Amino acid sequence: MEEKEEKRYRRIEEWQKIISEWAVTKGFSWTKKDTNTMLLRLHSEVSEAAEALRDKNIDQFAEELADVFIRLVNLCGVWNIDLEKEVAIKHNKNIGRPFLHGRVYK
Ligand SMILES: [Mg+2]
Numbered sequence: 001m002e003e004k005e006e007k008r009y010r011r012i013e014e015w016q017k018i019i020s021e022w023a024v025t026k027g028f029s030w031t032k033k034d035t036n037t038m039l040l041r042l043h044s045e046v047s048e049a050a051e052a053l054r055d056k057n058i059d060q061f062a063e064e065l066a067d068v069f070i071r072l073v074n075l076c077g078v079w080n081i082d083l084e085k086e087v088a089i090k091h092n093k094n095i096g097r098p099f100l101h102g103r104v105y106k
Contacts, residue, residue: 012073012084019070020077030078038078042071 010018023030030038049064076083 012087013082015069016073016077016083019074023074028074030074032078035075035078038071038075042068042075045071 045064045067049061049068052058052060052064073083076086
């Protein structure tokens with residue numbers, strides 16, 4: 001039985017390829033020299049998420065978080081960064097960190 005497209009779960013690496021190819025079809029042929037622009041656009045999606053949350057628009061909040069992911073994997077694609085691998089490495093580092101990272105928050 002064929003799975004419906006919207007219910008298929010993809011690996012981050014697969015999304016990275018799909019999004020990078022899609023971006024080119026829409027005229028966004030990013031290169032490393034566009035990194036600052038890409039970072040600013042990534043940041044703007046975070047701001048849009050904050051704005052949606054402020055407006056209590058949870059559907060929009062979810063969509064903006066998806067935009068954050070899309071911008072992030074697109075940027076990682078430009079730099080040939082294996083985000084899935086980097087997340088696993090960083091998570092393992094985080095696991096070893098002390099409770100509240102050893103700080104006292106007041
Ligand atoms: Mg957006």
